[in-house]
């Protein structure tokens with residue numbers, strides 16, 4: 001995955017999603033042309049995703065060119081430590097090569113949290129990576145977690161006309177932000193028909209004939225047809241850092257250092 005989460009599933013796709021939504025819905029132009037103004041009446045998910053694919057492909061090309069211009073060798077595959085100074089890189093077809101080095105930087109990033117109580121299926125119950133692969137704009141959606149990623153997707157789907165419910169266990173969203181900004185954002189989102197359920201945590205999400213069934217710890221239930229999980233991203237635990245004898249993964253996936261010597265970027269969360 002050249003470019004990591006930033007280019008493939010995170011920053012760049014979500015910001016491109018935003019630009020596509022703003023352009024196609026005409027949201028920024030409505031003050032001038034009226035509330036009914038839209039560049040396109042029936043916006044499909046492929047209107048949005050075709051723009052994402054185009055931008056992502058170009059950005060991957062930019063990174064690849066920069067690396068080759070600067071004579072950085074790239075090896076495509078999944079790496080794991082064989083010993084503190086040797087990596088094995090396993091390619092798509094099982095071919096393996098070894099790379100030796102004095103020092104290593106572990107920068108394996110994060111992936112969406114996947115609790116056992118949620119029936120992820122990639123279609124009706126999706127995490128924040130899978131949301132880019134939805135086949136149509138859902139009529140309704142529950143977003144679990146009012147953090148940056150949850151609110152970003154809640155606002156974009158609300159702008160596309162999806163009826164969005166945000167469930168958050170804290171009493172407010174984006175609790176690290178300025179209160180007045182949060183108030184203003186909340187006002188705008190309610191204007192787009194977003195409903196907020198604060199101080200409620202989701203206990204489980206199951207498939208249901210009508211789509212999905214989301215149950216909160218207070219036994220409240222929401223049955224909209226689409227659900228998106230966006231609550232937290234533990235560190236990718238796939239590089240076998242324990243083989244370096246300097247680091248281990250804790251249960252949430254964070255890399256914890258046991259000794260200060262070998263690896264730079266010891267805690268990547």
Ligand SMILES: Cc1cc2nc3c(=O)[nH]c(=O)nc-3n(C[C@H](O)[C@H](O)[C@H](O)COP(=O)(O)OP(=O)(O)OC[C@H]3O[C@@H](n4cnc5c(N)ncnc54)[C@H](O)[C@@H]3O)c2cc1C
Pocket residue numbers: 001002003004005006007009010011012014077078079080107108109110128149236238239240
């Ligand atoms: C929806 C979303 C929106 C975001 N928006 C923003 C934003 O607007 N602004 C912002 O600053 N940040 C944003 N972020 C966060 C940002 O994308 C991440 O913080 C950033 O990409 C982290 O970079 P990284 O290099 O640490 O890890 P990653 O991008 O996760 O890269 C880690 C790489 O390591 C590879 N890897 C993992 N294990 C192995 C292995 N064993 N062998 C070989 N390779 C391996 C992975 O495939 C991946 O390519 C967003 C994230 C998401 C999910």
